[in-house]
Amino acid sequence: MPGIRLQFIQGPIWGKTAEQIRRDAVLGVNPLTGGPILDKIVEKLTNPLTEEEKRTGEITRSKGPDTFTGTADELQKLFLEKRYTDFMPIILPTEEKVAEMLKGTSHDPDEVLGELSPWKAGFESWTYTVKTVAINAVMAGAKPEYFPVILAIASTQTEALNVSDNGFVVGAVINGDIRDEIGLNYSYGAMGPYAHANTTIGRAWSLLSINGGNCGKPGTTYMGTVGNPMNAINIIIAENEEDSPWEPLSVRRGRGEGMRSFPGMPAPKPEGFKKGENVVTLFNGWGVLSSKNWYANVWGTEMNYPKIIKDIYLTQDGSLFGTCAVLSPPIADFVKDAGFDTVAKFTEWVMDIPGKDIQREGYIAPPGGTFTVIVTGASNNNYFSMGGFVPGQSIRIDPWR
Template sequence: MSTILEPNPAETELPALVDACELEAYPGETMERRIARGDFAPEGKRVRVLNPRGTPPAIALLPMAPRPSTLDGRTVYLVDVRFMNGKSFLEQVAHVFEERFPGVKTVVRQKRGGYTEDDPDLWREIEENAGLVVMAIGHCSTCAPAVAVHCIHLEGRGIPTAPLVTGAFTDLVQAVSWKAGMPKLRFTFVPHPVSGKTPQQLHEYVTGPSPVGMHSVIDGIVRSLTSALTAEESKSGELERPIPRLLGADTEDELHEMFRQAWWTDGLPVVLPTPERVARMLEGTHRSPQEVIGRMRPTATQEDWSYTVEQVAVNAVMAGAQPEHLPVLLALAATGVSALHSSTSGFANMVVVNGPMRHEIRMNSGLGALGPFNHANAAIGRAYSLLSRNLGGGAVPGITYLGTQGNPLNYNNICFAENEERSPWEPFHVQKGFERKQSTVSIFRGRTYSHMLEVRAKTWKQQVLNMVGGYTPVPSTGLTLLMEPLAARAFKEREGFETKEQLAQWFQQNSTLPYETYWDYQLVVNYIEPLARKGVEPFASYLAQPPDSQVPRFADASKIGTIVVGGEKNAYWYATDFIHVTTVSVDDWR
């Protein structure tokens, strides 16, 4: 359907944003302030474009808990959120309290579960004992915001807190606390890193200077817990964050520079989303342009942004997509799964299209399908990253993107169609309960891949196990094989794997690790051991095994998948650590 976007005169007056924080609390906030000041007033300009960003939620300001004037006679809980060496660091905090504040009782406790998991029993205990909290250590893209969010929750229960975060994550946690409604949360920043340090070094951290401010870490903790609240720290209310629909500038060059400075691009030039181009893009769907179709955020500790069909179309235009690609992009956006997951480990996504839509939009599933040789593959992959950046409030390094090395796949993901016609097995979407005649898009998340030629008759088993030998055995890591049709037929016709499921079972049963090695992986300690100790299977059984046993690298064969793709020039194929996230219909978005 055709939709004409008529300029709204009211939109030439752009509302001022609340200047509540000097940091960018979401991508492009600084640029929005310039727009609000009139630096890019659309009136009389030659080029107008639509804003590529989604809508952030209003911020509910929360007052902090009242502070005692002294710590004498009080109990201070030193709460470890389970990042490596965090407990050792807090033990040094306890030693310093014992040395300098003998009238204070300290209790070192480890919060249950993973970083973000709530611990209502511990919170209740602290509340009943009129305790105060020092929480540590914010040291990664997940645990640092988790420290902030837990402390904000405790402040709301009337418990004074002193969140401890390393100096590498200052911008991140300040932005998170602002968006969570407590912009003045009293962080004490400690030197980075804490992991790998000796007890003596950690003791020196506690007594030495903070990397932010003119005080020692221990003095910062005490001030956080005892200084009287300021008027700003006691505020409540709500802050709206309006987003203008239309933008304008003198020239296309100036607009391109605006988009680049505001972090609205992937660093490369985009197609400017003029009203005319967006209207043409919207011809690719029957949905109303103003229909809100989803919410997205870069991590569980960040805020959800909402977005409309039109806002997805804006990002599709920027990526160079065509109207025929829009249903796939709307389906991706509606999942709420970001392509730019903010983890220090550098996640990336993979997008696989199945069904008739592959041919309708001329996607590549054969020769060179994983490379930059097809418009649909490239544009859909890039648009998914752009809409994740702009609609989901993500991808500002240091604030909403924390990949310590990043991932080159984030430019346009791995985006291709399955070669259903040359596969000896049923298509992936049929495995997930759809009919062959339905069109779907599947999302996978992972970090890396390894490569092999052929399925060797004598040694293929050891060779393929070597391929996956470096993949970390945590729930967020899976195994997805990108199987060239020649290799797929070798597995079926020569090795007897009649189905993809049989191949998955083989990998699950044969890819193992020594018990000690498995339980010494830091991410296993962070994410799997808490589950095992709570009795969650199969991890509880793994933990109960004898020390000389082998532990499966992949806990669940259903998380091991195979996609057939390639042009049958040679039996090269990939093993990836990507895990299936979801498969959804594209037909609903035509």
């Protein structure tokens, strides 16, 4: 809203005493302009409206020219200066390359896919089309055969780069035969940048968010206090269905397991996905870290992995994102051998703790929240990762072919 009168104060507020807040914020100065806060507030309430503030009507904005022309170096520089990139070199989206990308789908290039925004409750949303997604997928270096996955993700209207000062990251877990069809990695380094498909699909999601939704501009549409290195390519996981002792995540969610809604939002509906069906499940949260980060998982000779996982779960904040455990196949086998022949049984046991799901000011107080299990990676050793990461929508990929 142009013209709205804003008064900035010196943050942060959270965690301070009333005395500190009074000293730093209320009796402080505007961190941008330097004027005393209280005087400025009164001025904003009493200064007459300017002509600009009285204006009505509508402002239309252009996204600029449809094309840019120059040498490759000039265009790389231009895209960098206009902040169309993630600061890394891109594949220049020529008409030919975009047309090639669009061969990866039967959908009309002009089909409007939806709206993206740094945060829908607080920012304007930009609209984007199949062609917008294709341009950004080219820039990310993706291949046309990945495009249905990228479109499926894009169709959810989920931004990869949320404005939050938390520094969130998104993820996508891909199940089904398409994993091998397009060369997704679910072995060594499954969560890292060790395969073209995983890496470029994740990068396309971030570039689409930057360009299709005006996300990721530090200080305005991105406020992550310390940021998140995973934002570059996000967490794109192909589940290792072949080496997992359990059913794929998509099949479990297809039955409705682990569904959860955020406060005030409806829970996703179970879709009855079958094994082999190509499905992508979106995640968001703070991300996952090696479980070696937790004292509960210190190396020992007798490792009780179910207990270790539960002990880590107990330390997690259940309020927003619950806990996600990304297990290597050997860890999953340990858990199964301990008597948990289904993820549902393991989940029930992990979450069976006193005091769970206590409501606190609209949120679920820790311990609590969802517990989600994904199996991926190689079988060379007993490693796994955990963190605050919650599944959202699970959607079919094939309708986007």
